[in-house]
Amino acid sequence: MQLVVARIGRAHGIKGEVSVEVRTDEPELRLGPGAVLHTDPATVGPLTIEAGRVHSGRLMLRFAGVTDRTGAEALRNTLLIADVDPEELPEEEDEYYDHQLVDLDVVLADGTEIGVISEISHLPSQDLFIVERPDGSELMIPFVSQIVTEIDLENQRAVIDPPPGLIDDAQAVVASSRDEADETETGDAESSSDTSDKDAS
Numbered sequence: 001m002q003l004v005v006a007r008i009g010r011a012h013g014i015k016g017e018v019s020v021e022v023r024t025d026e027p028e029l030r031l032g033p034g035a036v037l038h039t040d041p042a043t044v045g046p047l048t049i050e051a052g053r054v055h056s057g058r059l060m061l062r063f064a065g066v067t068d069r070t071g072a073e074a075l076r077n078t079l080l081i082a083d084v085d086p087e088e089l090p091e092e093e094d095e096y097y098d099h100q101l102v103d104l105d106v107v108l109a110d111g112t113e114i115g116v117i118s119e120i121s122h123l124p125s126q127d128l129f130i131v132e133r134p135d136g137s138e139l140m141i142p143f144v145s146q147i148v149t150e151i152d153l154e155n156q157r158a159v160i161d162p163p164p165g166l167i168d169d170a171q172a173v174v175a176s177s178r179d180e181a182d183e184t185e186t187g188d189a190e191s192s193s194d195t196s197d198k199d200a201s
Contacts, residue, residue, distance in 0.1 A: 011072035040079040
């Protein structure tokens with residue numbers, strides 16, 4: 001199985017070094033000296049990592065055969081792809097590879113279906129689940145223990161406990177406006193009930 005582990009950024013200096021946007025929780029394993037990586041576009045690679053270091057909080061890499069700034073700039077925005085055994089698991093407990101999480105059903109604790117994980121977005125501060133809902137819209141769910149309470153790989157699901165407003169806040173506002181327009185005596189009660197139902201679904 002092939003997984004994207006980094007994206008090449010800007011050239012750094014004049015000796016072929018580049019910054020990379022890391023997309024793996026195991027950069028020491030995937031992006032260490034000697035690693036041979038496929039690329040997207042494929043015509044650029046494969047690339048062999050010659051050296052790496054951390055500079056100002058960013059990982060810098062140098063590849064075999066890339067010796068100047070011009071060569072480094074030509075690699076910008078290239079994706080680095082590693083071959084990974086699909087049966088391989090992360091070393092740390094409660095850590096997961098992206099391919100294990102993509103396509104998991106996202107549900108509430110009561111089993112209510114929210115959507116399916118279509119992508120993992122790796123941000124500097126945290127990871128996000130990009131969740132595709134049945135209506136085609138997308139949600140961003142922070143992958144933190146306070147919200148994602150369980151990853152059940154056996155049953156292919158991620159259980160979440162979202163804070164108020166994370167899932168259906170916008171829809172609740174629309175529902176409330178519609179109820180007010182109805183100008184019925186029970187409008188407020190219906191609005192509250194509708195919002196409550198959406199928050200629970």
